Amino acid sequence: MNELVPVAPAAPVSPLRQRLIDDMNMRHFSRETQRNYIRDVGRFATFLGRPPDTATGEDLRRFQIEQREGGMPVPTMNSIVAALRFFFTHTLDRPDLARRLVRMKQIRKLPVVLSRDEVARLLGATTCLKHQAALSVAYSAGLRVGEVSMLKVRDVDSERMLLRVERGKGGQYRNAMLPADLLTLLRHWWKLGCEQGVMHRDGWLFPGQHALKPISTKQIHRVVAEAAQAAGIAKRVSPHTLRHSFATHLLEDGVDIRVIQALLGHAKLENTAFYTKVATRTVRAVTSPLDKLGMFMPSEAAPPG
Structure with a gap:
């Protein structure tokens, strides 16, 4: 019966929206970024009540x-600013309008x-090898969840001991580190995944519920x-906590x-220097000028503490 029910045709994409999509594809924007930009430009168009290319300052x-x-x-306001700046600068070639957008100061x-002990406990508390390997990648290489x-x-280059990140933030490519222990863990996961029939040489390192799609x-x-x-x-x-911990531990x-x-x-x-504010081992390693004065030496009679 289902095949007899007429399927409504998909709504046509407007030329302006298609142009925005083409501009983002040309710059290798991720699917998530494209989805967010289209949503935010649409939010402005709804406010405007007319096509966004007719907007004024x-x-x-x-x-x-x-x-x-x-x-x-x-943060939401600033995300919308980023989307609209891209739209007016690249899609409409109206940088004069992009300059009218104000980015809000964020504390x-x-x-x-x-801590390192907490990371070890977290990784040890995962319920399967795939999950442990995925979280280990996030921590040991400092990758974003996406x-x-x-x-x-x-993307696992065992000869050069690198992970190739081809779909980073903003579509950027880079190499991430591949520690020896992580490579050992990934090889264990590869062997188990092959036995389960979910791993393929041209497939995802961490397949989702369907082997042809990545873990979400x-x-x-x-x-x-x-x-x-x-x-x-x-x-x-969160997964980003592992990335924060990676950077902080390296700094320490x-x-x-x-x-x-x-x-x-x-x-x-x-953005990287911000981690100096949470690198507690680095702070503890610094000797205060007061300690160098030697004015308040602990008494031998003082109780330990």
Whole structure:
């Protein structure tokens, strides 16, 4: 009976929207970024009540004022600014309008970072080898959750001890580190995955429920949350926490900050330098000028503590 029910044709894509999509494809934007940009430009068009290519500087001003007065979170407002700036600069060739958009100042909170012991407990609390391997990649190579999800078997370069990240943020390509212990773990996962019939040389490194699709970022989030709970970790943990922990632990070990910047794929050094605020071992290693004065030497009679 289903084949007799007429299927409604898909709504045609407007030329303006197709042009935006083409511009994003040309710059290798990820599917998630494209989805967000289309949504945000559509949000502005809804506010405007007419095609967004007819907007004026005053329209943009009113739009941002309404967002702020409506209590929209600053990160969301800034994401919309990024989408509209791209749209007006590249799709419409109207950089004069893009300059009218104001990026809101955001107070950046210190990231949650796990201790090395907590990371070990988290990885040990996973329920299967695939999940343990995926979270180990996130921590040992400092990858974003989307980068872990989109890894393919061929991205593991055991000769050069590198992971090729081909679908990084903004469509950027980079090499990430492949520690020896991680390679051993991935080989165990490869062997088990082949026995289960879900691993293929041209396939995903971490297949989803269907072997032809990668594990979803939503599932990785769920795996991290469940493992943290099982490990008795009270901190609010996400896959990005493992990336934060990777950067912080490298910094505490004395790795040059520019090397960490390259490993993380940060465009700006200031984003990497932010981890100095949570590198507690680095702070503890510094001798205070007060201690060098020697004025308050502990008494021999003082109790230990």
